[in-house]
Amino acid sequence: MVDWLRRAPQPAPQWQDDACEALRHWCAQGEAMLAALPPRAAWGEPQRLLVRQVREAVAEARAAQVAAHGETLYRLLTKDYTEALRVDALLALAAARFPGLLPTPAQLAADAELSLHDKLGHELSLGLVLAQWLGQQQVGRHLMAAMRLPLPRAQELLPVYQAGQLLDLGLVQLQRQGRQGQLTLCNPRCLNAEDEELVQAMELAVDIVLLDEGSEVGLLRGGFMAHEKYRGRRVFCSGVNLSKLYAGQLPFLFYVVRELGLVSKLHRGLWGGGSPWADAPDLGLEKPWLAAVDTHAIGGGCQLLLVCDHVIAEETAFLSLPARSEGFIPGIANLRLPQYVGRRLANRLIYSNHKVAADSVEGRLLVDEVVAAAEMDAAIERGVASMVDLGSHGIVSNRKAFRHATEPLEQFRSYLATFCREQARCMYGTEIIRNLEQFWMRRKPA
Incomplete structure (x- = not known):
């Protein structure tokens, strides 16, 4: 040796x-x-x-x-x-x-x-x-x-979406309602936990919304669950599918493709041409996104809120980022989360599995509105109308200015380089198995 x-x-x-x-x-x-x-x-x-x-x-x-x-x-x-x-x-x-x-x-x-x-x-x-x-x-x-280029199937499915038909993409459903694109996560038995199939379907749906000139706003929401504990209730997203991770069914590239594909398109839009080496002007084809959090946004679900422009949560919902207790890095949250909540609270969320109630002082740093469960539909309708009626172009222009100030492309690129190396080392280190067995597999019902 x-x-x-x-x-x-x-x-x-x-x-x-x-x-x-x-x-x-x-x-x-x-x-x-x-x-x-x-x-x-x-x-x-x-x-x-x-x-x-x-x-x-x-x-x-x-x-x-x-x-x-x-x-x-x-x-x-x-x-x-x-x-x-x-x-x-x-x-x-x-x-x-x-x-x-x-x-x-x-x-x-x-x-x-x-x-x-x-x-x-x-x-x-x-x-x-x-x-x-x-x-x-x-x-x-x-x-x-x-x-950030659109997936090939997006152009093929665009006419169906523009006709107002429901697109069933497997674990995601997509439909245009007026000037909004409604993207619904539909993994009912796994509480909308993320795996390759779900993330691929989400990226395809995001591409279609971004390509459609008639869609001014995108909406992310979880569908109704079949899981015994939450049957009949909506759940936003439960983060990475830990059962599949433990079973070895989530490849390392899942994490990289998710951040560079799906999440980057939500945050920066589709690549709009020009020089990839220029910070400005930003020619990306992007639109504002509204997220509606029913029940909870855990892990990757919470990460999605950091790239959405308006977040509505039901009053009993909670948010958490337990990746550290599971043994890996929570995507780009380490870069973005402190911008919203400060470094100290970000530490507790990532290091200590701290849960935040949406209807709390801490929770209000991550969501814009908190309403009763029965009022979610009406609140979403108002939120979308506000974005559309005031003009979505102004939101897009301002989000580009925010990004230029808080997350320039060079910072993002440098973070990704660190993320790829450290996430790979986490995936094949000794802690992740122990942590998954301690925090997930032992509590999982037989």
Whole structure:
């Protein structure tokens, strides 16, 4: 092990087409060490430690190549910045074109079949490599712009939406009502917990609303639940699906795609052209969003409120961001939450699983209106009418000015680089399993 670590390949001063061959060979030697281990059921802490050491060393070596030659690689993959690749497509192409730079599709597929506890952690390389790319200004800004382009299906479904028909996107329903686009989360048995299917459907729905010239305002609301405890009640969002996370059914890229795709489009709109490397003018195609919080907004649900322009909550609702107690980073909340509540309260929310009642002094820092449950529909109607009647263009102009002052693109890009690295390390660290078992799996009904 020590000798193998000592032989880790170092990046050459100049990129050459065969530069990854030595890296590929060295990574294969590391895999051979792991293949020589006894069956996984017989692993103890020494074997798991060896797996972590090999996986971390491989990920760091790959990241070092991108740190040294990231822009050259990205230019080759995007044909000198002329092609816009989403994160997953970029990584898949990089793995195929530069063997050794990233895990193989077979390695990722094998890990995807395992529980989080049993994964070999190949995705750690994805996080560390992405962190290096996002940390490079030219590359990071181009990738951020690519992720804000509308999904291909959005243009296909736009005429159906414009005709006023209900679009059933699986776990999301979308319909235009007058000049508003109503996006309803419909994952009734899981309390609108987020997984790949829900987030993909939400991003598609957001694209459609943003593309439609007749929609001036978007509305986010949770649908009615089938879960025994909340049957017949609306729930806004319960954050990441922790059962799927524990079972290993949420890939690392779920977190990255969510922030660069869905959440960025809510916050900054669709990419509007111009130079991806210019902070101004901001040409994004965006619209104001209203969020209606029934019952609770937990984790990712609370994060969504930070990028909405008006939030209405029922008086018994609560808000929380328990990601730290679960063992990972709550998206971009660490950047945005202190703007609303201050650093000290943000610490309690993120570090200590502090819950905030919507109808409280603390809660009023995160929501604009609190009404009785029976008054939610009327309050939403008033809120949408206010946005539309006064003109949504003024809101959009002001939200751009707010962003320029509080979250310029360079700050966002730098945060994303840190997020990718640290979130990947959280996902394949030792704390997350223990925390999930302590705070979630033990209390989950059989």
